[in-house]
Amino acid sequence: MENERSGASETREMIICRDVHKWFGDFHVLRGVNLTLRRGEVVVICGPSGSGKSTLIRTINRLEEHQKGDIFVDGIELTHDIRNVHAIRQEIGMVFQHFNLFPHLTAIQNVTLAPIYVRRWSKDKAEEVARQLLERVGIPEQAEKYPGQLSGGQQQRVAIARALAMQPKIMFFDEPTSALDPEMIKEVLDVMVELATGGMTMIVVTHEMGFAREVSDRIIFFDEGNIVEENPPDKFFSAAKEERTKLFLSQILHQ
Amino acid sequence: MTTATEVMKPPRTEVGVLGWLKKNLFGTWYDALLTVGSVAFISVVLYGVTNWALTGAKWGVVTTNIKVFMVGRYPYSEIWRIWASIGLFAVMAAITGVVWRLNIARARRAVTISWIVVSLLTVVLLAGFGENTPIPRVPLAIWSGLMLTLTLGIVGIVASFPIGVLLALGRRSNLPVIKVFSTMFIEIVRGVPLITVLFIAMLMLPLFLPASISGRLSNVLRVMVGMTLFSAAYVAENVRGGLQAIPKGQYEAGRAVGLNEAYVMALIVLPQALRAMIPAIVGQFISLYKDTSLVVIVGLLDLLGIAKAVTGQTEWIGTQKEVFAFAGVIYFITCSALSYASRRLEKQLGVGER
Numbered sequence: 001m002e003n004e005r006s007g008a009s010e011t012r013e014m015i016i017c018r019d020v021h022k023w024f025g026d027f028h029v030l031r032g033v034n035l036t037l038r039r040g041e042v043v044v045i046c047g048p049s050g051s052g053k054s055t056l057i058r059t060i061n062r063l064e065e066h067q068k069g070d071i072f073v074d075g076i077e078l079t080h081d082i083r084n085v086h087a088i089r090q091e092i093g094m095v096f097q098h099f100n101l102f103p104h105l106t107a108i109q110n111v112t113l114a115p116i117y118v119r120r121w122s123k124d125k126a127e128e129v130a131r132q133l134l135e136r137v138g139i140p141e142q143a144e145k146y147p148g149q150l151s152g153g154q155q156q157r158v159a160i161a162r163a164l165a166m167q168p169k170i171m172f173f174d175e176p177t178s179a180l181d182p183e184m185i186k187e188v189l190d191v192m193v194e195l196a197t198g199g200m201t202m203i204v205v206t207h208e209m210g211f212a213r214e215v216s217d218r219i220i221f222f223d224e225g226n227i228v229e230e231n232p233p234d235k236f237f238s239a240a241k242e243e244r245t246k247l248f249l250s251q252i253l254h255q
Numbered sequence: 256m257t258t259a260t261e262v263m264k265p266p267r268t269e270v271g272v273l274g275w276l277k278k279n280l281f282g283t284w285y286d287a288l289l290t291v292g293s294v295a296f297i298s299v300v301l302y303g304v305t306n307w308a309l310t311g312a313k314w315g316v317v318t319t320n321i322k323v324f325m326v327g328r329y330p331y332s333e334i335w336r337i338w339a340s341i342g343l344f345a346v347m348a349a350i351t352g353v354v355w356r357l358n359i360a361r362a363r364r365a366v367t368i369s370w371i372v373v374s375l376l377t378v379v380l381l382a383g384f385g386e387n388t389p390i391p392r393v394p395l396a397i398w399s400g401l402m403l404t405l406t407l408g409i410v411g412i413v414a415s416f417p418i419g420v421l422l423a424l425g426r427r428s429n430l431p432v433i434k435v436f437s438t439m440f441i442e443i444v445r446g447v448p449l450i451t452v453l454f455i456a457m458l459m460l461p462l463f464l465p466a467s468i469s470g471r472l473s474n475v476l477r478v479m480v481g482m483t484l485f486s487a488a489y490v491a492e493n494v495r496g497g498l499q500a501i502p503k504g505q506y507e508a509g510r511a512v513g514l515n516e517a518y519v520m521a522l523i524v525l526p527q528a529l530r531a532m533i534p535a536i537v538g539q540f541i542s543l544y545k546d547t548s549l550v551v552i553v554g555l556l557d558l559l560g561i562a563k564a565v566t567g568q569t570e571w572i573g574t575q576k577e578v579f580a581f582a583g584v585i586y587f588i589t590c591s592a593l594s595y596a597s598r599r600l601e602k603q604l605g606v607g608e609r
Contacts, residue, residue, distance in 0.1 A: 090513040100508035114512035
């Protein structure tokens, strides 16, 4: 696995953000972010709430609009052209903090919806793939249940399967475990670890430092709308240069 | 041997008929008082009504005029067409029931399409073509009685629902022209009583439209359009309420998996919004159905119009009570059927909700 990933890192970049700015009204959320993500790379973004880390990944798949700077995803520029936006969204699978499953559809219908209507797969093919994915995230027996009948951990795993069903090249996780009861966090992290070691390109916004240490290639500390510092995990925890990073680490590691 | 888990029975006074009576009717002295008082009141009213209905009432007015109540001025020689339509609907209802109960997914689309075809067929059958055909034309203008009430109600409900949904979406549109038009339409219609809308449809429309067009629109058609647009504005507000209740995350999740805006609306947002608003929308439909009785004011003879006409006949003078009791019962039955259908729909669509 390791070889495969380092081999892939020579190929072109999957995500390039150049001097990205965003304002909510007068509030300057993203202040000139520069970020490059290579194929197969797993990056964890952490930082205080309100620092703009979620906004950054939401900007990359156009759930929010940036006002200045350039964003490229797998060579496609993110512009106002709706075709580019759709193309980029199909490259990226997104997992939300609050799952955002469709409550009126069963687990398997949640997973098959986009393949059927966007990829134009037949219902049979979509269901076959969906069952494999539910198997992969460990809940094949919950396929016919509605989200309201599932636990938080199960819902989040359905959400991961739903994102994977579009066969994205990149996965975004926006605080995927923050809304979960403690005993359910591991089942979701296990799926994410499996994805990461399988070579998926990932950006994970999280405070799960165990996960970051185990599988990430880089950890980014984000504060006040920009990257404060980034390092491989071993250096990030032991040799933080910036005061703000040290303060943040002391707060989340010794709570 | 008694174990801790052995089921202990509740005291005898707490269960069964006695327990129920004690809990619900005679819990305290004022409960008892209310119970006795209500029973006395209901008995007096019930006795009076039954006594009148069984001995005093002249039901002859209803039985003699039953055809008039049902179809009004529809030619009696053509009544078979109404029976045929009712038969068609009954068959369709039976088929639908079977398909839905047995959950035959593949037949559903066929059934939906058949409903549309059968409905159009019924309209043709009832309205007819021209002279010298097996089904001569029966102009809308002479439709009356319960038939007119039902026609106005059904057309109003079926037509105002899609228009209402479109208006609700239009009001939330990003395109200023559509947004302003929808908002103005909804607010103006909601700011005006239905009677005014009916008068506009009857009296003002000929002033706006050239005589060659307005002359061809029968009174019934104009009233239909007026009622439909009126109801659509209220449906739109109900739907908008439902749309507002859908969290932003649902839109985002839809977009994030690559669905375009139309799919997000049609597959994710609207199904949830409409489901949540079924009680409110059906409430609007029931009130639309009852409001059809206002068409009397612009000279149409719906069920109530016919009822008034019947009581005006010299041989049936003094039978208002019988006639209006009969009309009331019919309204009650049809409205209950609507709310029953709504409850069924809610239950069926609510499976697994949250």
